[in-house]
Amino acid sequence: MTQRYYITTPIFYVNGDPHIGHAYTAVAADVMARFRRLQGRDVWFLTGTDEHGQKVEAAARLAGLDPQAFSDDISARFRAMVRSMNISHDDFIRTTEPRHKAACAALWQRLEAAGMIYLGHYEGWYATRDEAFYGEDELSIGADGIKRAPTGAPVEWMREPSYFFRLSAFAERLLALYEENQSFIQPASSRNEVMSFVRGGLRDLSVSRTSFTWGVKVPGDPAHVMYVWIDALTNYLTALGYPDEQAERMAFWPADVHLVGKEITRFHAIYWPAMLMAAGLPLPRHVFGHGWWTVEGEKMSKSLGNALAVQPLIDEFGLDPLRFFLLREMPFGNDGDFSRRALINRLNVELANDLGNLAQRTLSFIAKNAGAIVPVRGEPQPADWALRDLAAGLPERVAAAMDRMALQEALEEIWKLVRACNAYIDHQAPWTLRKTDPVRMASVLRDLIECLRVIGILLQPFMPDTMAKLLDQLGVAATARDFSALTEGLVDNAPLPQPSGLFPRFVEPV
């Protein structure tokens, strides 16, 4: 049986436009999904938009639209972003879809039937003007002695009826889960934080609201809509056909990875598994919280207005170079800085100079001096074996890094071979062999393009379009590009097409 692999991004909240941070999450998940497909796994890759809640309701009002029309618009922008980033998702879910409302209602009822939901009261400081609750620490007391929200609106202590989920009952079981499955929460820093949070004790979770209406109605009590937790997290089940547990897609449950931003790791690592335990459903295998990008050293924020839009970057630098930069620049899980200088440096040094130029110098040399066909290997020399061993062991090293979600390390491993190839071609100097030993020259060139083939195949998940172009230039059949074909090798004397550059150097416009 083919091994299944289910990976998700968070559903993106439609209270603002997509930016590079969203694209980052999507690309990382996309690379994992493509990698697993090339390994021969049966992949389901889900992304989508989260469209309910008070903030959307308010943003819509501000825009003079009803919440559905507003959500339709922003959701379409996320869909366009995902398309322009060449994301290979299998489904794009929207929480306003009927299938999702049905799934939420079903999960709710299941939790309720299990005695995990009860009616109580939610209390807090409420600003009528903002129609929002605020935490004690957000408030300030004015000269007039009145407590005010950060928005300046006066607050008062309010109680509203709310349904609660018995989260407090799950602390021990959650801690046992984290102990048993050490990689359930990654990276380790997030795991520490979550564990320390749970050790501190859990309170029951308020899971409904009566203070706004833009949400999924609570079954049997239409005065309530579901508050964010159940609504948003359930999407991962909705997309598989839940509550129809016989649905074909349900075979993908449990998810292999919920990829999320680190700010929402906790919800995925605590609330979600607790809800699933309560419902008697299997738990996801991993929750990975990735880091954040700063932009030119500054935090991305609405007030600074420095959130980077995706399309202008694609237009200026190209899609694949952008995808590459996002995953190459920082260890996956860390924070990093998105600077124009760093981007251009990566593109020029690693893509144009290292890899692009390697492909170009090798392929154009074959085109001009080796008959534009796949050269034939001769008697191997020690230097050849060193290179071949490096290439032969590469897929395993890359797969090991990918298993740990260490995308940057996977790229670093591949680049070790790229650099080794540049050293090899210099040391072997086929341009000299051309005059002295054409048989040896052919052998050297063959070893080089076999390495390029391995590099091209392994890099497909990161830069699908450009690697397709490279593999075309190497004459690799469309059917010989998955990982099972890594050991196959090129065909002696097969004709090679005219090569052309893969990654142009970026020259700053004057």
Added chain:
RNA sequence: GGCGGCGUAGCUCAGUGGUAGAGCAGGGGAAUCAUAAUCCCUUGGUCGGUGGUUCAAAUCCGCCCGCCGCUACCA
């Protein structure tokens, strides 16, 4: 305040007991197939400070300094 993390070459970081490492940047040289790209050599660090454990510490322990994260209803 509590819990946790980090502080290693100019920059980004790897290294968790046994003579300090990588990439980029800097310097010198070689080559000229190639997108003037590449290759070789190389400068550079009292591994935040301090005290201790040890035959031996960047690595373990204590204290100090600095930075950061978490400390629940923000998707």
